[in-house]
Amino acid sequence: MREQTAKQDLIVSAECSSYVGRFAPSPTGPLHFGSLITAVASYCDAKVNQGKWLVRIEDTDIPRIFPNSETHILSCIDAFQFEPDAEIIFQKDRFEIYKQVLEQLKQSDAIYACQCTRKILGSNHIYAGTCRDLNLEFADQAIRLKVTDQQICFQDRLQGQLCSNLKYDLGDFVLKRRDGIISYQLAVVVDDYLQGITHVVRGADLLDNTVRQIWLGSLQNYPSLNYMHLPLAMNDQGQKLSKQNLAQALDINQAPKLLQQAILALGQSAIELDQPRIMLQQAVQQWDINRIPKGIHLNGVFL
Numbered sequence: 001m002r003e004q005t006a007k008q009d010l011i012v013s014a015e016c017s018s019y020v021g022r023f024a025p026s027p028t029g030p031l032h033f034g035s036l037i038t039a040v041a042s043y044c045d046a047k048v049n050q051g052k053w054l055v056r057i058e059d060t061d062i063p064r065i066f067p068n069s070e071t072h073i074l075s076c077i078d079a080f081q082f083e084p085d086a087e088i089i090f091q092k093d094r095f096e097i098y099k100q101v102l103e104q105l106k107q108s109d110a111i112y113a114c115q116c117t118r119k120i121l122g123s124n125h126i127y128a129g130t131c132r133d134l135n136l137e138f139a140d141q142a143i144r145l146k147v148t149d150q151q152i153c154f155q156d157r158l159q160g161q162l163c164s165n166l167k168y169d170l171g172d173f174v175l176k177r178r179d180g181i182i183s184y185q186l187a188v189v190v191d192d193y194l195q196g197i198t199h200v201v202r203g204a205d206l207l208d209n210t211v212r213q214i215w216l217g218s219l220q221n222y223p224s225l226n227y228m229h230l231p232l233a234m235n236d237q238g239q240k241l242s243k244q245n246l247a248q249a250l251d252i253n254q255a256p257k258l259l260q261q262a263i264l265a266l267g268q269s270a271i272e273l274d275q276p277r278i279m280l281q282q283a284v285q286q287w288d289i290n291r292i293p294k295g296i297h298l299n300g301v302f303l
């Protein structure tokens, strides 16, 4: 991902009269403080814009699902008294929908089968297009989406305009793995469309995926989305909080205190401890994205 440069072929500008936002955690570990920051920001931003706020559990990657983390996510939504405006959906139940979209993409010759093993691909993150013209059978192979040599730009509400050339920066990317697992990219794009999402608020670790998702959405003629990527929460050691570095699971018995810390970490005015529902209402009333810091450091924060 790099700053805006000269030539650009596809500029995305989303203009929406209504707002539908979402919080879409993956149950690959329990929710941690970084997830709470994303939940609070997406919630406040939707509500201050009189929008809806939906929750979607991104559990397509079944082998990576962490035991009980789905239950933990749902108990957190409850304990922090977030109120989703529609029933929570689970991506693992939606395989047939994703399969249909893959079929449409196949009809339009937008995808192809790839037989490259992890060993062949090595550490090269930009796929060279090795299997693009091999016309391999689709069964039991990974499925990749063709990308073109063009600059894709979008205006992020916090990060400014960002552009990327899919061919040179990322390469044809996987929509379905050889083991049959639907990729995050495909499931996100399809569900954002089907749920009528207009605004995405999420962590900046997902920035690289955004141009992939914009590209896939444009091939399917889905409406453009409005993006805001939050700075990542860092721990005392300067590492981003993640399931990989064993960020501590949110303690639902400390919901008001954790909520207070998350609101502060987002640069918003302090809110007194109360029932989470009331604290969230206050956070919405005073929500100001201009106060979100460039980097979120959690030194000394209660965790």
Ligand SMILES: [Zn+2]
Residues within 6 Å of the ligand: 113, 114, 115, 116, 129, 130, 131, 132
């Ligand atoms: Zn290949």
